Amino acid sequence: MGLFGLFGKKDKRQENQESSRARGMDEYEMYSGMRVEVTTFAEDRLLFVAKLMGLQRDTAKLYQYSELITSHITEPEAESIHVKIRGYSDHQRKAVHMEGFILPQDNHIWQVEALSIKKVNNDRAFFRLDTDIEASINTFGGLGAGEKVCRLLNISVGGACIRTEDEYHEGDKFLLKVKLLEDRPPSVMYCQVLRIIKKDGDAYEYGCQFLEVTEEDQEKIIQNIFEAQRIMRAAQ
Numbered sequence: 001m002g003l004f005g006l007f008g009k010k011d012k013r014q015e016n017q018e019s020s021r022a023r024g025m026d027e028y029e030m031y032s033g034m035r036v037e038v039t040t041f042a043e044d045r046l047l048f049v050a051k052l053m054g055l056q057r058d059t060a061k062l063y064q065y066s067e068l069i070t071s072h073i074t075e076p077e078a079e080s081i082h083v084k085i086r087g088y089s090d091h092q093r094k095a096v097h098m099e100g101f102i103l104p105q106d107n108h109i110w111q112v113e114a115l116s117i118k119k120v121n122n123d124r125a126f127f128r129l130d131t132d133i134e135a136s137i138n139t140f141g142g143l144g145a146g147e148k149v150c151r152l153l154n155i156s157v158g159g160a161c162i163r164t165e166d167e168y169h170e171g172d173k174f175l176l177k178v179k180l181l182e183d184r185p186p187s188v189m190y191c192q193v194l195r196i197i198k199k200d201g202d203a204y205e206y207g208c209q210f211l212e213v214t215e216e217d218q219e220k221i222i223q224n225i226f227e228a229q230r231i232m233r234a235a236q
Contacts, residue, residue: 039127055115064108085100097121137162155180181227184227189217
């Protein structure tokens, strides 16, 4: 389904507006300045990363940080696009899930209309790219120290999910090394295990959080995710 098959109808806009009026102004203002990811509503496909500004009940502006994954939506005849907007509130220490309709303006700014907050909870706030590629884990100290092979199942700017037959515990830390793109150097992230899922046989899946990630590191991860997503879509 193309982007222009994802536009919301008038009744959906009205639902969002009514939902936003039911919430106080202060709840919206606390999210101003939040870094967010913008994805298509139906397909949950990453479009760009932005700073959410100027929230006024059901309107706001998005100041685009990253490259736009689909350039034709900024053409003059482009219509509004129904999107999901996800970020992380440092104030509440929770993920914030919104939806609305966006229209391109000048200088990489987007107008958001019919904005509504759908939920605020402990879910992961960031877009995840499914991968299933080879990676490696490097641990320090103990009998299991050294580099071991694993599979990277998905990655976001905030963390990753890996599969391996090696057993780790919640809170364990290690370096995750992976080459998302053949023509770029490997990425190395310092990780901590947050969740453990025992799979059939001897395999484990670990949900990991990235630690000590700088703004520069985040930008590199975002750009690699964007490019990897573009290549995967082109191959389909």
